[in-house]
Amino acid sequence: MPVVLVAAAVVTAAVMLVAGRSFVEGQAPPAGEVVLAFDEPTDPAEQGPADLVRRAEVFPALTTEMTEQLSLPHDVRVRFSAGGGGAAYDAARHELVVPYAFVAQVRAALSSQRPTATVAELDIATVQATSGVMLHEIGHVLVEAYRLPVLGGEEVVADTFAAAAVRLVGDRVQGLDQDVLAYADFLQGYGDRTTTVDLFDDHLPAQLRAARLRCLVYGNDPGGHADLAADLPAADRPFCVADFTEAHDSWVAVLQQYRQV
Numbered sequence: 098m099p100v101v102l103v104a105a106a107v108v109t110a111a112v113m114l115v116a117g118r119s120f121v122e123g124q125a126p127p128a129g130e131v132v133l134a135f136d137e138p139t140d141p142a143e144q145g146p147a148d149l150v151r152r153a154e155v156f157p158a159l160t161t162e163m164t165e166q167l168s169l170p171h172d173v174r175v176r177f178s179a180g181g182g183g184a185a186y187d188a189a190r191h192e193l194v195v196p197y198a199f200v201a202q203v204r205a206a207l208s209s210q211r212p213t214a215t216v217a218e219l220d221i222a223t224v225q226a227t228s229g230v231m232l233h234e235i236g237h238v239l240v241e242a243y244r245l246p247v248l249g250g251e252e253v254v255a256d257t258f259a260a261a262a263v264r265l266v267g268d269r270v271q272g273l274d275q276d277v278l279a280y281a282d283f284l285q286g287y288g289d290r291t292t293t294v295d296l297f298d299d300h301l302p303a304q305l306r307a308a309r310l311r312c313l314v315y316g317n318d319p320g321g322h323a324d325l326a327a328d329l330p331a332a333d334r335p336f337c338v339a340d341f342t343e344a345h346d347s348w349v350a351v352l353q354q355y356r357q358v
């Protein structure tokens with residue numbers, strides 16, 4: 098799918114507040130573009146992950162969705178990068194970076210979770226989990242771009258956005274529930290290999306994050322994810338539904354101020 102960059106100069110019908118600035122009736126809201134970019138691999142080990150993410154349809158779909166649906170106060174670059182490091186949003190540069198080496202790590206963690214998976218199945222799961230990671234990072238983008246209040250820790254906010262996105266954009270970008278579940282599997286694999294817990298890390302322990310993401314995805318559609326119920330204590334399932342509804346409705350309330358109209 099080609100990357101469609103639409104700088105829609107949409108005129109607001111009402112006064113909008115974006116990033117603390119007023120936009121008056123008759124004036125166009127800011128329409129920052131979300132640009133998807135791929136570095137050329139610099140290491141032979143990066144070629145496989147690079148080919149995989151370049152072929153995937155979900156990344157241009159997500160960046161196009163952001164450009165078309167949101168009034169961002171600045172452009173954002175989403176860059177699959179050569180070199181090391183983890184996935185992160187650089188707020189100063191307005192750049193969301195996902196290194197190919199990180200994609201390889203995601204694949205390795207999923208491989209340990211799915212020892213019987215074929216190469217093709219691992220390819221699919223790796224793209225899904227990387228998409229889930231990207232949703233988390235988009236949560237960071239939104240916090241920065243709109244200077245959102247952070248109540249409860251930004252890493253929790255970002256994971257909550259990733260889960261809420263399953264419904265927020267699920268009618269336009271298909272399969273995000275599976276992406277978030279693969280992201281949870283990746284976190285589980287990462288957490289299972291970690292023997293110490295940093296009590297001062299803004300990230301909650303990975304197994305806890307994985308469980309919370311599964312709970313929220315189940316809460317969005319209990320009937321469609323009955324398979325998840327087996328891993329959820331019966332007493333917790335109603336809370337998953339309530340928590341997802343709260344998360345989704347909260348993000349709707351925030352983002353409706355910043356949507357293109």
Ligand SMILES: [Zn+2]
Binds near residue numbers: 233234237251252255
């Ligand atoms: Zn984060």
